[in-house]
Amino acid sequence: MKKAYNILLIALGIIVLSWFLPWLYSIVFPSAASDPFIAYSPVNDRMIVSETGDDKNLAIYSLDADGNREEGVYTKEQRDSLLPQIYYTQLMAREALPDTIAGIEVGVAAFKHSQWVFSALPRDINKVMPEVYLMMESMPARIDLEDPKEVFRFRDGKVEFIDMETNAVIEGRSKRFTDIFNERGFALPMRAYSANITSRKPYDEGYLMVDANGDLYHTKMQAGRPYMM
Known part of the structure; x- marks a missing residue:
């Protein structure tokens, strides 16, 4: 009986410590979380992902409709050109803003007029x-x-x-x-x-x-x- 009690106590201690030690580590050594920024590109019909890795460098890549990652990465300038609806100010400063996208005439006024932002948090889902x-x-x-x-x-x-x-x-x-x-x-x-x-x-x-x-x-x-x- 005493042996079973000791085993139960050890198991309970392991369970508690498995929760407490990671929490304590996160308090003592905090690290900022960085969520990837994902946007649809009307230029190449792919999702463009900007993600900060553990080395603090920004990786920019694309995903197809099935979520498959394209080999290689983009530069920030290439990312800007693929997402003109977001980075039109940067493109305008570089005189690289396109006149048309997919056969549709665009410009700064059109981007400003049609731009909107929707924000959602995971905790709001099924709330x-x-x-x-x-x-x-x-x-x-x-x-x-x-x-x-x-x-x-x-x-x-x-x-x-x-x-x-x-x-x-x-x-x-x-x-x-x-x-x-x-x-x-x-x-x-x-x-x-x-x-x-x-x-x-x-x-x-x-x-x-x-x-x-x-x-x-x-x-x-x-x-x-x-x-x-």
């Missing part, structure tokens, strides 16, 4: 989101916007407003918003929504919402009352 939504006052008593103090949710076909500090349902506002949602014909459940909930902006325009029928609505709160188009 469970709370089914409550922040609501700002778009016409505050003072000039500056204030951080939201209320959230709303859809419950049993109604719009329900909740005070975040007390978790109490705000009956009057809930009824007013429920009434206007019904009057405008908003079909639940909501399919999609978009909003910019922050007080660090000059004004607030509430939410763009897509209902179950695919219809688009603009909703916001003005002086405590609902606005919906």
Whole structure:
């Protein structure tokens, strides 16, 4: 029995140390992580990868549609020419910006107008989101916007407003918003929504919402009352 207890204790110690020692090493000897930058090239129809290795040097290579890596590496100048939609400023400074790409006329104005950035983090994938939504006052008593103090949710076909500090349902506002949602014909459940909930902006325009029928609505709160188009 004592021998079995010792074996169990040793095994438990190994398990704990296998977790603790790497964590301790990462604290004592921190190292900056570098994620590869991947972008599609409209010039050669491949994915261009810029990756910093252990030697701190930048390796630039390409991948085909099946993820196969091309032998050899590119220079930064070659990378710039393969990704003109990103490095057009650098190409313009070198007077190497192309006039056309794949038969389409391009230029700095076209690149600036069509450029957009989408950022995502691995922890956001399959993330469970709370089914409550922040609501700002778009016409505050003072000039500056204030951080939201209320959230709303859809419950049993109604719009329900909740005070975040007390978790109490705000009956009057809930009824007013429920009434206007019904009057405008908003079909639940909501399919999609978009909003910019922050007080660090000059004004607030509430939410763009897509209902179950695919219809688009603009909703916001003005002086405590609902606005919906």
